Amino acid sequence: MSTEPLRIGLAGLGTVGAAFIKLLEQKNALLTRQCGRPIEVLSACARDRNRDRGVDLSNVEWYDDAVKLAEAPNLDVFVELIGGDGEPALSAVKAAIQSGKHVVTANKALIAKHGVELAILAEEQGVLLNFEAAVAGGIPVIKTMREALAGNTVSRLYGILNGTCNYILTRMEEEEIGFAEVLADAQRLGYAEADPTFDIEGNDTAHKLAIMTSIAFGTQIAGDDIYLEGISNITLADIRAARDLGYRIKLLGVAQKTERGIEQRVHPTMVPIESQIAQVDDVINAVVLETDLLGALLMSGPGAGGEATASAVMGDVADIAKSRPGRQHVPALVTPAKELAPYQRARMRSHEGGYFIRLLVRDEVGVFAAIAQRMAAANISLQSIVQRDDPDSPEKDSKAIILTTHATMETAVRQAIADIESDGHLRGSAQVIRMEPAG
Amino acid sequence: MSTEPLRIGLAGLGTVGAAFIKLLEQKNALLTRQCGRPIEVLSACARDRNRDRGVDLSNVEWYDDAVKLAEAPNLDVFVELIGGDGEPALSAVKAAIQSGKHVVTANKALIAKHGVELAILAEEQGVLLNFEAAVAGGIPVIKTMREALAGNTVSRLYGILNGTCNYILTRMEEEEIGFAEVLADAQRLGYAEADPTFDIEGNDTAHKLAIMTSIAFGTQIAGDDIYLEGISNITLADIRAARDLGYRIKLLGVAQKTERGIEQRVHPTMVPIESQIAQVDDVINAVVLETDLLGALLMSGPGAGGEATASAVMGDVADIAKSRPGRQHVPALVTPAKELAPYQRARMRSHEGGYFIRLLVRDEVGVFAAIAQRMAAANISLQSIVQRDDPDSPEKDSKAIILTTHATMETAVRQAIADIESDGHLRGSAQVIRMEPAG
Ligand SMILES: NC(=O)c1ccc[n+]([C@@H]2O[C@H](COP(=O)([O-])OP(=O)(O)OC[C@H]3O[C@@H](n4cnc5c(N)ncnc54)[C@H](OP(=O)(O)O)[C@@H]3O)[C@@H](O)[C@H]2O)c1
Ligand SMILES: NC(=O)c1ccc[n+]([C@@H]2O[C@H](COP(=O)([O-])OP(=O)(O)OC[C@H]3O[C@@H](n4cnc5c(N)ncnc54)[C@H](OP(=O)(O)O)[C@@H]3O)[C@@H](O)[C@H]2O)c1
Numbered sequence: 001m002s003t004e005p006l007r008i009g010l011a012g013l014g015t016v017g018a019a020f021i022k023l024l025e026q027k028n029a030l031l032t033r034q035c036g037r038p039i040e041v042l043s044a045c046a047r048d049r050n051r052d053r054g055v056d057l058s059n060v061e062w063y064d065d066a067v068k069l070a071e072a073p074n075l076d077v078f079v080e081l082i083g084g085d086g087e088p089a090l091s092a093v094k095a096a097i098q099s100g101k102h103v104v105t106a107n108k109a110l111i112a113k114h115g116v117e118l119a120i121l122a123e124e125q126g127v128l129l130n131f132e133a134a135v136a137g138g139i140p141v142i143k144t145m146r147e148a149l150a151g152n153t154v155s156r157l158y159g160i161l162n163g164t165c166n167y168i169l170t171r172m173e174e175e176e177i178g179f180a181e182v183l184a185d186a187q188r189l190g191y192a193e194a195d196p197t198f199d200i201e202g203n204d205t206a207h208k209l210a211i212m213t214s215i216a217f218g219t220q221i222a223g224d225d226i227y228l229e230g231i232s233n234i235t236l237a238d239i240r241a242a243r244d245l246g247y248r249i250k251l252l253g254v255a256q257k258t259e260r261g262i263e264q265r266v267h268p269t270m271v272p273i274e275s276q277i278a279q280v281d282d283v284i285n286a287v288v289l290e291t292d293l294l295g296a297l298l299m300s301g302p303g304a305g306g307e308a309t310a311s312a313v314m315g316d317v318a319d320i321a322k323s324r325p326g327r328q329h330v331p332a333l334v335t336p337a338k339e340l341a342p343y344q345r346a347r348m349r350s351h352e353g354g355y356f357i358r359l360l361v362r363d364e365v366g367v368f369a370a371i372a373q374r375m376a377a378a379n380i381s382l383q384s385i386v387q388r389d390d391p392d393s394p395e396k397d398s399k400a401i402i403l404t405t406h407a408t409m410e411t412a413v414r415q416a417i418a419d420i421e422s423d424g425h426l427r428g429s430a431q432v433i434r435m436e437p438a439g
Numbered sequence: 440m441s442t443e444p445l446r447i448g449l450a451g452l453g454t455v456g457a458a459f460i461k462l463l464e465q466k467n468a469l470l471t472r473q474c475g476r477p478i479e480v481l482s483a484c485a486r487d488r489n490r491d492r493g494v495d496l497s498n499v500e501w502y503d504d505a506v507k508l509a510e511a512p513n514l515d516v517f518v519e520l521i522g523g524d525g526e527p528a529l530s531a532v533k534a535a536i537q538s539g540k541h542v543v544t545a546n547k548a549l550i551a552k553h554g555v556e557l558a559i560l561a562e563e564q565g566v567l568l569n570f571e572a573a574v575a576g577g578i579p580v581i582k583t584m585r586e587a588l589a590g591n592t593v594s595r596l597y598g599i600l601n602g603t604c605n606y607i608l609t610r611m612e613e614e615e616i617g618f619a620e621v622l623a624d625a626q627r628l629g630y631a632e633a634d635p636t637f638d639i640e641g642n643d644t645a646h647k648l649a650i651m652t653s654i655a656f657g658t659q660i661a662g663d664d665i666y667l668e669g670i671s672n673i674t675l676a677d678i679r680a681a682r683d684l685g686y687r688i689k690l691l692g693v694a695q696k697t698e699r700g701i702e703q704r705v706h707p708t709m710v711p712i713e714s715q716i717a718q719v720d721d722v723i724n725a726v727v728l729e730t731d732l733l734g735a736l737l738m739s740g741p742g743a744g745g746e747a748t749a750s751a752v753m754g755d756v757a758d759i760a761k762s763r764p765g766r767q768h769v770p771a772l773v774t775p776a777k778e779l780a781p782y783q784r785a786r787m788r789s790h791e792g793g794y795f796i797r798l799l800v801r802d803e804v805g806v807f808a809a810i811a812q813r814m815a816a817a818n819i820s821l822q823s824i825v826q827r828d829d830p831d832s833p834e835k836d837s838k839a840i841i842l843t844t845h846a847t848m849e850t851a852v853r854q855a856i857a858d859i860e861s862d863g864h865l866r867g868s869a870q871v872i873r874m875e876p877a878g
Contacts, residue, residue, distance in 0.1 A: 023732070027590040033775065034589055036768035132587070138733045140579075140587035148571070148579035150473055150757035151466040152750055276718045276739065293462070293750040294577045297740035300715065301733055311591055311732040318589035322768050330761055334473055 005038040006321040007074060009101075011066040011092055012081030013046040013053050016106055016133070019306030020081065020313055021055040031314070035321035045069045070096035077102045077320055079313060085109040097121045097129070104316040106133035106309055112207035112223030115214065119337035126327030130316035135208045136161060136285045138308030139301040140315065145215045145289065146334050152291035154216035156256040158436065161208040163283030163303045164192045164199040165231050165251040169268075170281045173239050173248065179232060191283060201230035202251065202266035209253035212287070213264055214343075217257060218335040222264070222343040229267035238431060241358060241402050242270055245384070248278040252436060261344035263351060268433050270356050275438040276300075288439070296439045351410040354383070354435035357403040359420065360427040367425050371401060374423070378416035381406040398427055404435065444477040445760040446513060448540075450505040450531055451520030452485040452492050455545055455572070458745030459520065459752055460494040470753070474760035484508045509535035516541045516759055518752060524548040536560045536568070543755040545572035545748055551646035551662030554653070558776035565766030569755035574647045575600060575724045577747030578740040579754065584654045584728065585773050591730035593655035595695035597875065600647040602722030602742045603631045603638040604670050604690040608707075609720045612678050612687065618671060630722060640669035641690065641705035648692030651726070652703055653782075656696060657774040661703070661782040668706035677870060680797060680841050681709055684823070687717040691875060700783035702790060707872050709795050714877040715739075727878070735878045790849040793822070793874035796842040798859065799866040806864050810840060813862070817855035820845040837866055843874065 010017060024031070024039060032038045043061035045068075046053075063069035070078050070092040078096030080103065082089045089110050096103050098121065105111065111118070111131050122129040132142045136159065145154075160166050164186065171182045183200070186192035198204050210223035231251050242249050247270040255264045271278045276298055280286040285303025290296050302308035331337060361367045368387060375382055383404040405413070417430045449456060463470070463478060471477045482500035484507075485492075502508035505527040509517045517535030519542065521528045528549050535542050536557065544550070550557070550570050561568040571581045575598065584593075599605050603625065610621045622639070625631035637643050649662035670690050681688050686709040694703045710717045715737055719725040724742025729735050741747035770776060800806045807826060814821055822843040844852070856869045 023590055027592075030592070031590050033778070034770075034773055139736065140583050143582065143587050144579050147758060148582050148754040149750070151462055151470050151753045153466075153469070274718060276715050279713060279715045279718055291750075293746045295741055295747070297578065297738070299736070299738045301736035307732045308734070311588070311730075314590045315587040319586060324763050324766075327763075331473075336472065339472070 003037045005040040006035070006317070007076045008039065008041045008079055008317065009069045009072055009075040009077070010041050010044040010079045010081065011069055012083065013044060014081065015306040016309045016313065017046070017081040018053045018055050019310035020079070023307070023310050023314055025055070031318065035318050037321055039317060039321055042075060043069055043072060066092040067095050070101070071099050073099075075101055077104060077317060079317065080105040080107055081313070083107055083109065085113040090114055093118060094121060097125050097127055100125055100127060102128040102130070102320045104130045104313055104320070106131070106313055108134040108204070108207045108211065112210050112221060115211060115221045115333065116337050116340060119332035122332055123337055128320055128330055129332040130319065131211075131332070132316050133309045133312035135211050136287055137301070137303040137305065138311050139285060139287060139299050139303065140312070141212065141287045141299060142215070143315070144297070144299065145212065146330065149289065149291060149294075152293045154289055154291050156254070156290040157212055157216055157288065158252050158254040158438070159209075159287035160250055160277065160280050160285050161205040161253050161287070161303065162199050162251060163285060164196065165205070166280065166285070167191050167283050168200070169231060169234070169249055169251065172234070172236060173243070176236060178236055179234060200232055202228045205251060205253040205266045206264075209255055209264055209266060213255040213262060214340065215334050216255065216289070217262055218341055219262060219343040220340045222345065225343065225345050227265040227267070227348040231268050233431070234268050235431070237400065238358060238433060241400070242356070243273070245356070245402075245404060246273050247271060247356070247435070248273050249433065250277065250280070254436065258346050260350055261346035263346040265348060265351070270433055270435040271438040277438045298439070349409075349411045349414070352407055354407055355405045355413050356433040356435055357405070357413070357417070358431040359401045359403070360398055361401055361425045362427060363397045363399045368401065370423055370425060371403070371420055374416050374419045375403065375405070377419070378412045380408045380412050380416055442476045444479045445474070445756070446515045447478065447480045447518055447756065448508045448511055448514040448516070449480050449483040449518045449520065450508055451522065452483060453520065454745040455748045455752065456485070456520040457492045457494055458749035459518070462746070462749050462753055464494070470757065474757050476760055478756060478760055481514060482508055482511060505531040506534050509540070510538050512538075514540055516543060516756060518756065519544040519546055519549075520752070522546055522548065524552040529553055532557060533560060536564050536566055539564055539566060541567040541569070541759045543569045543752055543759070545570070545752055547573040547643070547646045547650065551649050551660055554650060554660045554772065555776050555779060558771035561771055562776055567759055567769055568771040569758065570650070570771070571755050572748045572751035574650050575726055576740075576742040576744065577750050578724060578726060578738050578742065579751070580651065580726045580738060581654070582754070583736070583738065584651065585769065588728070588730060588733075591732045593728055593730050595693070595729045596651055596655055596727060597691050597693040597877070598648075598726035599689055599716065599719050599724050600644045600692050600726070600742065601638050601690060602724060603635065604644070605719065605724070606630050606722045607639070608670060608673070608688055608690065611673070611675060612682070615675060617675055618673060639671055641667045644690060644692040644705045645703075648694055648703055648705060652694040652701060653779065654773050655694065655728070656701055658701060658780045658782045661784065664782065664784050666704040666706070666787040670707050672870070673707050674870075676839065677797060677872065680839070681795070682712070684795070684843060685712050686710060686795070686874070687712050688872065689716065689719070693875060697785050699789055700785035702785040702787075704787060704790070709872055709874040710877040716877045737878070788848075788850045788853070790873075791846050793846055794844045794852050795872040795874055796844070796852070796856070797870040798840045798842075799837055800840055800864045801866060802836045802838045807840065809862055809864060810842070810859055813855050813858045814842065814844070816858070817851045819847045819851050819855055
């Protein structure tokens with residue numbers, strides 16, 4: 001085992017990069033003892049050399065070009081904390097691997113888009129490609145899937161993977177404030193980006209989900225071939241109705257193996273209020289892995305933030321520091337990347353599950369029965385059907401009808417709603433929220 | 440990297456050992472692909488050679504003596520699944536290490552009692568000592584603490600570490616059945632041992648807690664120097680009172696760093712009903728790690744059972760299969776075992792926290808005020824105090840008085856109760872349950 005320092009080149013000195021350097025400064029002795037050797041940042045790069053980042057870079061060699069840094073000969077590990085699925089992150093990571101360096105990255109966009117290609121390169125070169133921080137921040141979900149679950153076969157996985165969405169949904173429920181107002185507040189507080197689309201429409205969740213799906217099911221990563229539905233349509237009426245029924249609404253990413261391929265979906269989901277996942281509040285993330293040997297394993301913790309993310313990056317770096325020199329066998333996606341199966345997407349229409357349906361109707365005799373009949377005609381077995389005043393509706397003669405169904409096909413639900421609509425009973429469009437069994 | 444099979448000697452073919460062999464049979468191809476080499480059980484031992492264990496042992500060399508098996512020259516890894524902190528497990532594990540083999544064990548009793556000594560031996564020999572299955576069964580808590588949390592400083596950890604206790608408490612609450620009745624039923628169903636003392640009095644929890652404490656705080660393992668209180672005194676009245684206050688009762692193992700040393704305690708605990716840990720039901724285990732970088736990380740899953748435990752053992756074996764030959768640097772307890780600090784136990788009297796106190800009193804004017812006064816005299820700040828009928832009491836003129844306190848010292852609580860007792864108001868003894876903040 002080497003007791004030489006592990007030499008790091010660090011690209012990106014923003015929220016995570018600066019936190020990583022601080023962590024290394026503050027916990028130097030602890031890390032050296034844990035790893036059996038020191039960890040040192042030899043060189044670094046960012047866009048602006050003159051920006052004060054609150055860390056001492058006087059002994060660090062500066063590069064303006066991330067690719068040049070990645071190619072430098074005197075480094076063992078290239079840590080990529082720039083972000084983005086394009087340049088310079090992509091070329092820099094490739095250059096690092098090709099020059100025989102291990103790579104650690106927190107970049108979900110890059111792994112979701114180029115993960116397979118990069119994993120193939122890394123396996124050819126016998127170097128490690130570690131990306132714990134790319135999924136669920138500080139939660140060691142990649143390590144768990146890669147290492148702890150050896151021999152397990154995953155059947156379903158799901159999680160709360162976006163802190164912004166979970167923060168918004170938590171505050172909507174706790175404070176009874178509408179979506180737009182909470183979003184504006186979240187932006188003011190720095191919990192949501194100025195352009196929040198990528199978070200609230202589910203794309204960020206989809207990227208993280210796609211990476212986990214590949215590891216779990218041994219298929220290629222398909223971050224842009226996922227059914228997406230964000231949280232911007234969720235109203236206080238939905239949240240209240242959910243609570244009355246004993247549920248909470250969470251934005252989940254769900255992946256499961258079905259006979260028709262792999263179902264990957266991101267959508268607002270009703271989870272039972274007495275489930276662990278329903279108690280995951282604010283910006284906290286959570287992942288549940290269902291396997292043949294374990295049943296369900298749940299992990300929750302901070303999904304973002306400089307320190308928590310730097311902690312995950314450090315875990316990846318420490319694993320490399322502890323490992324002995326020579327070729328490594330730890331396929332980045334568990335399955336050797338060349339053997340990953342093509343991804344076959346199961347169509348959402350064939351999704352089978354329980355549904356929550358909220359319909360705004362004219363308050364007339366017979367509507368209730370007409371709706372129940374349409375559901376029966378579509379072969380949908382109802383769990384409950386209740387009618388209540390709709391305080392949010394401007395029209396006085398409106399009622400909300402709230403239905404929950406037993407497991408049924410998405411096509412059947414869509415058909416029944418179309419039929420109810422053509423009967424002329426609806427005011428506005430129907431709200432459909434999937435229900436997910438959760439432990 | 441070697442592509443030779445990893446050669447295993449397996450001692451113990453009971454619940455976990457047989458499940459391990461089955462897992463290896465059923466997932467051979469998957470494991471070989473994940474590890475880059477096959478894993479093979481070359482030899483095995485148990486007490487009774489002729490017992491049918493539902494697995495094919497025809498190609499496995501049989502040993503009657505675990506120590507002989509551990510010394511055999513043709514093995515890479517010794518897997519110890521016999522159990523117990525004495526012989527033959529202890530000598531066999533030592534012999535395996537001394538002959539240069541890696542060791543994987545599920546034996547919490549052994550690690551709690553001899554872990555430091557074994558870790559020193561393993562580090563001297565440069566072999567791995569892995570014991571994921573010894574704490575919280577299938578939950579990868581040891582791997583997380585050892586590897587993922589590199590650089591984190593733990594401030595507190597707590598968990599539900601005994602499935603039997605959690606099963607009993609869950610059923611008591613859900614079905615409103617008393618402790619003795621649920622225990623008898625659990626014994627009938629195989630969820631509790633014929634002699635359940637070790638589980639229900641907290642010793643098993645203490646062993647697991649002690650192992651985590653050592654890893655978290657870098658101190659020697661002190662499995663028998665822990666404040667212990669089991670669940671046998673918990674009544675339905677406590678469970679109902681807890682629920683009315685918005686709490687649930689769980690048997691927790693808690694370890695935290697204080698100025699006066701390390702506080703390790705196992706006791707029934709009130710946790711807020713809207714916390715994740717309160718939703719951990721039945722035989723499921725859970726662990727929460729609070730660190731400076733992550734805030735809180737929670738993991739929950741199956742804490743026992745043949746398959747789940749074998750899964751954790753397999754994770755440990757797979758890590759060895761993937762590692763390259765040569766000396767290893769992965770101190771078993773994170774801190775190199777020779778550098779572990781002595782364990783300094785903080786006295787329970789100095790424990791500071793919130794308390795739930797249930798007193799059975801004669802229904803007389805002035806009792807309420809007298810009690811409140813005694814609490815004030817002891818400088819205890821009350822959160823709530825309510826009086827209610829006690830349906831469980833045989834005496835008609837009894838009332839229950841239920842108090843909850845803000846954070847205060849254990850000594851103060853004990854003193855106040857002694858004073859109330861000497862005032863002559865109490866019927867029977869006071870019930871005191873600690874309250875623990877939980878996310
Ligand atoms: N922040 C989180 O909580 C979090 C959580 C999980 C994962 N991540 C991932 O971690 C990565 C970094 O995130 P972050 O929040 O730290 O981002 P950030 O604060 O925006 O920092 C990005 C860094 O990259 C540098 N950079 C940008 N373009 C560059 C270029 N062309 N050449 C060299 N350096 C360049 C920037 O330089 P200047 O400072 O000079 O502008 C900055 O230091 C991303 O992949 C992100 O998805 C972040
Ligand atoms: N079961 C669980 O859910 C679980 C969970 C976590 C950790 N663990 C730990 O895993 C270990 C094994 O537990 P288990 O439930 O599998 O126990 P078990 O079913 O009682 O099996 C023990 C095995 O050890 C063998 N054995 C006993 N004494 C022996 C001796 N002197 N020499 C050689 N073999 C001997 C027994 O042989 P025979 O079969 O011939 O009697 C049996 O095969 C224990 O340390 C336990 O704490 C178990």
